[in-house]
Amino acid sequence: MSDHGDKITEEQVQERAAQIRERLNRVRKIEGFDPVAGLDLEAMARRSLEARARPKPSAHDVLKVIRPEWEKEAAQQGLTGEALSAFKWQILAEDGPQVYGEITDIVYYVIHLNKAAVEKISWNSEVFFQALEAAALAVPEIDEILSPLEAFIRAEVTTIQAVGSTVSNGQVKLVGVWPVPVVIAESDEDYNWDAEDAAKRLRDRIGGRAGG
Secondary structure: OOOOOOOOOHHHHHHHHHHHHHHHHHHHHHHOOOOOOOOOHHHHHHHHHHHHHOOOOEHHHHHHHHOOOHHHHHHHOOOOHHHHHHHHHHHHHHHOOOEEEEEEOOOEEEEEEOHHHHHHHHHOHHHHHHHHHHHHHOOHHHHHOHHHHHHHHHHOHHHHHHHHHOOOOOOEEEEEEOOOOOOEEEEOOOOOOOHHHHHHHHHHHOEOOOOO
8 A cells, every 4th residue: 555645753653652552551451461562552653644644545446446347347338427326336335345343342353354355355455455444443442553453464364265265155254352463363144234334434435436
């Protein structure tokens, strides 16, 4: 993923690192272990700031990546106007990676991946990690460990896809204990992707309109 043009200052990094450290110290008081040990807080802070500063990918760019021939398909079907816009969003919804993060039971975090996300994590990693980044920004705890979490997921692609291959609908969930950036891939077969919520998250993640 390319860096955003705006320069992130050292002052911003230190301020964000202090915020992360404060949250981690609260965990130490509650859970009785040192979550800061072994974590590069400045790298985590910088990655968090980069994610917040990065412009949203355009719908057109995402479409070209996940289905390169979509324009030819639309032309063959003679689609224009609202029909063309609906066709674009259908592709994004069906073929685009959906990633959703949540915190459960105070310290456990779960990252849900639909089948497209599991498939694209290897051959189309940029689109996958864009979706992961957007999901992380919605959950402060995951946002703060995004840097080491991304590194772990990149190293575990084979395992994640192996789990997905055993699930009838291809869905996988990554389960971890915050703030440890290590996740276990499990079947997510029973997770129901609400179509309306998924569509809203998709539109929030993509800049501009799919229409036009």
